[in-house]
Amino acid sequence: MNYLFYDLETSGLCESFDQIFRFAGIITNSELDEIDRYEISIKLRPDVVPSPAALAITRLGIEDISKGICEHEALIQIHKLLNRSNQINLGYNSLSFDNIMLRFGFYRNLLDPYSHQYKNNTFRADIMNINLIYYLYKPEVLNWSDNRPMKLENINNHNNLFKGKSHDAMVDVEVTLRLSRKLRSYDQR
Numbered sequence: 001m002n003y004l005f006y007d008l009e010t011s012g013l014c015e016s017f018d019q020i021f022r023f024a025g026i027i028t029n030s031e032l033d034e035i036d037r038y039e040i041s042i043k044l045r046p047d048v049v050p051s052p053a054a055l056a057i058t059r060l061g062i063e064d065i066s067k068g069i070c071e072h073e074a075l076i077q078i079h080k081l082l083n084r085s086n087q088i089n090l091g092y093n094s095l096s097f098d099n100i101m102l103r104f105g106f107y108r109n110l111l112d113p114y115s116h117q118y119k120n121n122t123f124r125a126d127i128m129n130i131n132l133i134y135y136l137y138k139p140e141v142l143n144w145s146d147n148r149p150m151k152l153e154n155i156n157n158h159n160n161l162f163k164g165k166s167h168d169a170m171v172d173v174e175v176t177l178r179l180s181r182k183l184r185s186y187d188q189r
Contacts (some may be wrong), residue, residue: 003028007172009058012051015104024169041068075109082116092176095126
């Protein structure tokens with residue numbers, strides 16, 4: 001079984017009116033050793049007005065989001081990555097945000113919006129939920145922030161998992177992967 005650790009950067013929080021700008025992913029084997037990595041930049045669709053707050057958080061300017069491939073081509077690539085056989089697709093807080101953005105993007109581009117959740121022995125999971133168990137029952141494993149302890153940025157800052165700016169898709173994937181390795185080194189289950 002392989003794992004695909006992934007993250008998105010988007011134009012805002014609404015799956016109906018916003019779009020994905022960046023996709024980053026790292027595929028690992030069952031031992032969490034890297035096999036491959038992907039970064040996909042998607043250019044702004046003409047019908048999308050990006051949220052200024054989203055652009056400030058991601059530090060993407062208009063010139064950044066004007067480059068890349070069209071959404072349809074990008075989502076075909078992402079759909080193929082997420083639908084590889086015998087793979088678990090993992091993100092951080094991905095079930096409540098990233099997965100919804102992906103499903104809506106797949107649907108909008110006439111791709112099966114649910115196949116990456118069940119087809120070909122493919123599943124999805126959220127590292128944040130696993131991390132919450134450690135926070136509640138094994139708090140000694142990580143250093144926790146007093147303010148918003150589940151926020152990935154705070155976990156990285158308190159545990160020095162990876163150097164880089166948060167809310168960059170690949171940096172957040174690296175942090176999530178290193179967090180997973182740290183949790184796994186404590187308990188293989």
